[in-house]
Amino acid sequence: SRAALRAHARRCCAAEGLRGRAHLMAAPVGQGARHGLVFGFAGYSGSGKTTLIEQVIPRLVAAGRKVSVIKHAHHRFDFDTPGKDSWRHRQAGATEVLLTTDQRWVLMHELRGQPEPGLEAQLAHMSPSDVVLIEGFKTAAIPKIEVHRPALGKPLLHPDDPWIQAIATDAPLDVSLPLLDLNDPDAVTAFILARVDTSAAVLGARPSGTPDAP
Secondary structure: OHHHHHHHHHHHHHHHOOOOOHHHOOOOOOOOOOEEEEEEEEOOOOOOHHHHHHHHHHHHHHOOOOEEEEEOOOOOOOOOOOOOHHHHHHHOOOOEEEEEOOOOEEEEEOOOOOOOOOHHHHHHOOOOEEEEEEEOOOOOOOOEEEEEOHHHOOOOOHHHOOOEEEEEEOOOOOOOOOEEEOOOHHHHHHHHHHHHHHHHHHHOOOOOOOOOOO
């Protein structure tokens, strides 16, 4: 039940505080002055990662945090429209096409046979943020929440991934990690915010957008 999940989470958090695992205080990929915290969501397809991230983002923003997202797709995709100018430019051989309006801009980069950049390289493209949420880099060396639905019949990931710090689930589990109610995005957000504040204190991260000293 949701009450059982919340009780388990309270017991785990009270016993472990901000968790004693060494990796909690380590600076994972992409952290430091550029980004306050890089935090992942790991789980199998259908577990609800995207929905949970969608619910967490506005809560982080409401808490005054600048939020960005990196989503890795395991299949071919193209959000351009065949026949449009940008599509024609790419088809003609352009390596990069940047579309810009008075509301947003988007940069499309064609790899054209080159290796896919890793997470650290992708993070370097992002503007400074307080939190960068990561979906799809399941094995990346970054703090993560595992999103797990026992009804899917898939195994838990955390036994093979020491970077997983909690499990967001919709059923009780017999594990040592903190359990978060998958249907309680406020609790998931609070868990991440605690890491944001700890990361800033431990790593000396500046607020997003703070300029370098002259």
